Amino acid sequence: MNDQTQKFRLGVFVIGGVVLLLAMMFFLGMSNLFSRRAVVCTYFSESVQGLTVGSSVKYRGVPIGTVSKIMIRVSDKLVEVNMEIELDHFVGSDSSRGGQQEEFHSFFRSELEQGLRCRLEYAGITGMRYIDFDYFVPPGQALPEPPVTPGIAGALYIPPVPSSFRDILKALSTSLERISRIRFEEISDGLERSLSEVSGILSDPALKSAIGRINDAAENLERGTDTLSRVFSEARLENLMNILEKDLRAIDALTGQLVDESKGLKLAESSAAFRDAAGAVVDGQAQLANTLEKLNQTLDAVRMLVDYLEQDPSSIISGKKKPPLAE
Template identity: 35%
Template sequence: MQDTNKFKLGLFVTISLFVFIAAVLSMGVFDSLFKSRAHMATFVEESVQGLNSGSAVKFRGVPIGSISDITIIMESRTVRIDMEIDLSKFKTTLGKNIFTTPSIPAPEFYKYLHSEIDKGLCCRIEPDGITGIKYIEMDFFKDVDARHAGPEFQPGLRNGIFFMPSTPSLMSSLRFNMTEILANIATIDFRKISEETISLLERANKTLNDPRLDNLLNDAETILKKASETVETLNGTLTPEKLDLTLAELDKTIRSIRLLSDGLEKTLATSKIPQTTASIRELSDSFSTGDSSIKMTILKLNEALDAMTDLIQYINDNPSSVLHGKGRAKQ
């Protein structure tokens, strides 16, 4: 057996160990031992497909931690997502060397979260590209309602875990809206619309095939032709000079009408119309009174004529009464 090249073997072992230690350190194996962490949880009412233990948690796009557990709450049919937050990602001082600035302690971080929640901070599931992988995004989402319903969903620190409010993901909202739109579309009676459309088309077809429509069209065509001829005649007749003359005469006429109307206005102003009207009214009243007098007179005259007729009749029957006077009535 050959002798071992111990230098080569030592070099190999040293390089291997160095590479191994470098790889392990760069992978952050001992991070959990030295880094301070905070625990958070949130509840969502949608599918968490694409979200796994170890998925990223980001605050306005900055990776700040990972998901530690995903469980189902049976009573409320919601999904609870537990997260571990690396507090070294949160610094308190601006403008200083970030490597020497210490990370904030967990109670201060929870206090900070509380104040930010009041300003609208909440969690949302976001897709990470087209791969189907998802992550938790913490941000100030505008025009969304963070869920606060129910005591278990109220944000705050309970049993060492900070509960964050959540809001439905964009996809979830989109799916809900789409479902609603589709439900509304489903209520439309397409069959009835189709039948009505067919009926309308049939009627339109009938109307179009009606021979009277052809006559109408012919008449319309004739009228249009005549109108066209008239327009042409007018064009020929109404030369610009004639048109100017006509307009000038029209202008004169309008002026005369205006003068006449001015004169009328003056006459009306001086004609004491109220007094004249009152006189006419009085005259009318007197006519009305005279009319009734005439009626009375005629009635009396009528009565007189009746009496005369009776008298003449009596004389005719008893001529002697002219000499003897009116006798007694026979019994």
């Protein structure tokens, strides 16, 4: 009886231990040892910060393998990343799982022509990265040649595309560069100069008298027309015609004088438009100063952000680190 319970307990102990051992091995990745794999590789020219051996490799979000090796080629400073793809994740046309190496290769080759590329992506909040396979470029593009022959014989080369994070950084730095090329001071100077010129013209006394004379001439013309209609008769017509002729000559002369005097100037409405414009320019100058200041602040902020991101890229996802609690 006692002996039996001892044996039973021993049996439970040993069997339980072995089962638990196998279960833990299985869950902790031992199952990988038995799956068929294909090796693919890529070369990154950017930093692979956050990528480690064991990082996952996904095909459009489906985890299909892990990074098996990361090396730096001293000749060209490219980072060579080898990945092991578990063939179990690919279901063949005859719904058989885990096809052959060749099948996998031909599938990937055709997909490469369809625009399949790999890219570094952030995995969650931890700053860890994974490699994503997706159709990042339009189909039919020429395949870039691998920069060197793959380190592992038979490894398929998947060309990389710059990571989205890298795109953001690049766009930011180009914009900054372009903005810095705008000569704000010259623009500002030019504006100021035109403004003073305009106000100089507007305050010119000649312009005022010319406008007054045009008004007078128009009044005269109106009065003449009135008289003309009142004295319109055969007897006086000839006399009138003479007077008219004289008047016309006077008008002519006046007009000529006016034209001379107001050379280069527009009529009344155009001068009003000018006045508006002058006001707008004055407003604009204030706004411009304001805008310039704001632009300056923005530039500072953006530059700080870029500096910060360069030091700690993962913070774009995880946020600024909290300061430690006060003692």
